[in-house]
Amino acid sequence: MRREDMLEAMRALLELDAAKSTTLGDDVVTLDAARFCDVDVLNRERETLFLKYPQVVAMSVDLAPGHYSTQSVAGIPVILTRDGDGGFHAFLNACRHRGTTVAQGCGKARRLTCPWHAWSYDLRGTLVGVAHAPTFGDIDKTINGLIELPSAERHGLLFVVPTPGEDIDVDTALAELGPELADLGFDSLHPVRQRTAEVDINWKLANDTGFELYHVAYLHKDSVGAANIGNTGLYRQYGFNHRMTALSPAARDMVNAPDDQWDPMDYLQFIYNIFPSTGLVVAGPMVALTRLDPGPTPNTSSFRFTSYSWTPIDNDDTRAGAEMLNEFLFNVVLNEDFPTAARTQVNLETGLLEQLLVGRNEPAIANAHASYDAVLNANNPLVTR
Secondary structure (H helix, E strand, O other): OOHHHHHHHHHHHHHHHHOOOOOOOOOOEEEEOHHHHOHHHHHHHHHHHHOOOOEEEEEHHHOOOOEEEEEEEOOEEEEEEEOOOOOEEEEEOOOOOOOOOOOOOEEEOOEEEOOOOOOEEEOOOOEEEOOOHHHHOOOOHHHOOOOEOOEEEEOOEEEEOOOOOOOOOHHHHHOOHHHHHHHOOHHHOEEEEEEEEEEOOOHHHHHHOOOOOOOHHHHOOOOOHHHOOOOOEEEEEEOOEEEEEEEOHHHHHHOOOOHHHOOHHHOEEEEEEEOOOEEEEEEOOEEEEEEEEEOOOOOOEEEEEEEEEOOOOOOHHHHHHHHHHHHHHHHHHHHHHHHHHHHHHHHHHOOOOOEEEEOOOOHHHHHHHHHHHHHHOOOOOOEEO
8 A cells, every 4th residue: 555545544534533433334234143143144155255255365475485384264174385486376185095184284395295195295286106106006196186276376465265176366356455455565574473263153243343443442442442543444345355444543643743754554554354254454563364264053163363573573572572462462352352242143043132233333344244145146135224
């Protein structure tokens, strides 16, 4: 994002703050409980929004040449690799012999070797070694490599569609957001740490916790609340994706200061959602990448949180500070946002709370759910206006 765009956002936020307002949607919206509790809804979402739509799986800087990493994407075991020439690949994490996972965790390797019978694959997925080949029998190595998944690399982000043979069109999925992400310079980031958690919340309900600033001054009053002006945000859509911009109270002191004497990134926080469930927080001290995957039941999901530093982590003090911030922010979400949403989940499952209300000051939530429905092409959308 260009400096002039940041300054424009800051001025707009200061005007909203002075008016004690925020970006407003057209109407109050209701969300039916079935959206968060129904098994058929979950199955359709998983099939269409996750298994056939590009998912952000990592930053480019997470995967150096000659390295691999593993993760689950909507329940699909995936291996990510970068070959010696820098090419990015994604595969089903399954040996073609007896099907167990080939790799665990992450690391550097010339070959990925299955722990069960020592079949080995190079980082392009080619089957290169069959243990005791003369006794195994004839096999065509050229057609028994790892099962490749559609993958792409754009703007410092790695994308995967976790279904073989599907098309992957990241540029169309990102819409107008692509050029903005390209300007942010993610290739200069330094990975800090990744954390994961299984939570007892529907993935959309968990996602919604990061889609509004209405709650910040209340739920987070003793953590991050003081760093943000609550219920004041700038909202913008990019196709099915969106961005919220939050403002620090310290920005009020800069109203009359010359623009060339301060850095707007010291006062702004850009909170992106890359459809369907990737969160991207861009701020002066750090960047955080999150993803929520649907669990096996409507009231479960998997949360992945990774933070990055803009500055090199080249000594123990820098490492300690970056990891402390990582732990702090992860715990805010895990111990404040998610337990609150989990209590909502329980109430929805009673059948007595039939709908949730979404205010005009929460446009990201309303538009996110409308976007889910647009992609699902439901005959009876669960959003009413």
